[in-house]
């Protein structure tokens with residue numbers, strides 16, 4: 442089993458990454474493979490709503506980090522999306538990334554487990570956590586919680602290292618995710634069969 446942990450912050454080894462590493466360590470202890478997928482610092486465009494992904498094998502026309510992620514997501518069993526708080530919201534990079542990844546390739550994430558985490562200096566973690574959770578919760582995913590809302594505090598990696606409760610929260614995400622993944626593997630139940638999607642656009 443494999444979990445991809447996405448670092449949506451500008452620092453490859455920053456506070457967000459520290460949180461993801463802490464989760465990954467717990468998953469690894471349970472023999473679950475992990476990969477930290479850093480979005481990098483190149484610009485990530487937002488979704489332009491062109492609909493080409495519907496015609497191009499669930500890939501975005503802009504062949505960037507989103508498609509690299511979707512190639513890996515097809516065979517992964519779980520995901521963690523991590524973001525620093527930028528103005529009480531998720532980073533612009535991960536927002537654009539998630540819009541396009543879920544719009545183009547949401548089917549590769551459906552039915553899998555997911556957890557979202559936020560890192561911040563002082564405020565906005567809950568709002569960011571709520572924002573990130575919007576993606577798995579509209580995509581038939583199994584969202585994993587922890588012993589506190591999934592956040593760690595510190596302006597950088599060194600400061601976040603001192604947030605002992607935050608680190609524990611991350612470890613508990615890892616433990617809970619490993620447990621759910623193992624339960625799913627052991628039960629080996631058929632996936633839910635959904636009715637055809639009904640879309641109502643509130644025009645009548």
Ligand SMILES: Cc1cc2nc3c(=O)[nH]c(=O)nc-3n(C[C@H](O)[C@H](O)[C@H](O)COP(=O)(O)O)c2cc1C
Pocket residue numbers: 450451452454455456457458524525526527528529530560561562563564565594595596597598
């Ligand atoms: C543009 C920008 C906006 C930020 N806004 C907030 C904020 O609203 N609240 C907060 O507590 N920290 C804010 N921060 C601080 C970061 O959330 C914090 O440093 C974070 O832990 C850095 O994570 P990283 O090392 O993974 O980038 C902001 C940082 C940047 C660069």
